[in-house]
Amino acid sequence: MHLLILGGTTEARRLAELLDDITGLTVTNSLAGRVANPRLPPGRTRVGGFGGAQGLAAWLREHEVDAVVDATHPFAGTISFNAAQAAAATHVPLLALRRPGWVPVEGDRWHEVGSLGEAARSLPALGRRVFLTTGRMGLEAFAALDDLWFLVRSVDAPEPPCPSRMEVLLDRGPFVLDGERALLRRHRIDVVVTKDSGGAATAPKLTAAREAGLPVVVVRRPPTPQGVPVVPDPAQAVLWLRQHLDLGSLRGTD
CATH class of the missing domain: 3.40.50.720 (NAD(P)-binding Rossmann-like Domain)
Structure with a gap:
């Protein structure tokens, strides 16, 4: 068979x-x-x-x-x-x-959206230093946001078009909570963007954001x-x- x-x-x-x-x-x-x-x-x-x-x-x-x-x-x-x-x-x-998929708990400040484009449109009202964890595909949705700074984490390097103010962090999960806490502090992140991928490998960023009181833009899965x-x-x-x-x-x- x-x-x-x-x-x-x-x-x-x-x-x-x-x-x-x-x-x-x-x-x-x-x-x-x-x-x-x-x-x-x-x-x-x-x-x-x-x-x-x-x-x-x-x-x-x-x-x-x-x-x-x-x-x-x-x-x-x-x-x-x-x-x-x-x-x-x-x-x-x-x-x-x-x-x-992930489920919000008490203390989460989630903003659920239907697409990367909708996520990009929501960002100016939420923060200026963005931790973007949606992978290397689809960054063109955020390319026009010149007033914002992005920390982009992905397994492989992204290709243009990309945001003009951007730092790339090449890394592969699973990630640990202490590491995510330190990353948010070190880069002075004030808003997180993620897809609702689910699973434990990348979930610690949600806990770290909740502890820091940060808004999280969550793209709903298809x-x-x-x-x-x-x-x-x-x-x-x-x-x-x-x-x-x-x-x-x-x-x-x-």
Whole structure:
């Protein structure tokens, strides 16, 4: 049997690890190729796009894929909708593996917005020194804010257009609370911008912002394609795969 994992996330790697010792199951991990040195999961790896929904459907047929798990980043919306269309066209079972989003708690000063553009428009009223943690893609939304200063944290260096007053911090999570507290103090940050990526790896910045009384602009995640089942963690994905691929009949699943 052949499983395609649309990956690039911690959850995708963990799922591949859980399935690695199952005899009779081939796992192909597909990475978008946007990170220069990704952490490769066990199993086969392919890098790059498929050419839209039709290209993905053709790939599923050619490689005789029996199921697909969409474990991409919560904000990788295009591939998720392409996967839904391709799975429907080929009658291949599709599951979405999505870490739960963050939930505000008492003391948080969240400003939820629907896009990076809306986040940029909200900033002048909230602060002047911005900790921008939305990754290296989409910085053009903030490029015209010449009166603001940005600390941009990303795994790889961003490409223009970018804000004119900007310092880049190349780093990869998980991050710790003491480090996030020190970073906010050292750079005199007065507003934080983040996507609702969820998970524990980058959540300490939210705690540090709450302790400092800082506003946080949170970009809401896009919806999962309608009709696609969703699970919150790799263990639940394995249970779903047991039902759709009959993993219980293969060695190494106990």
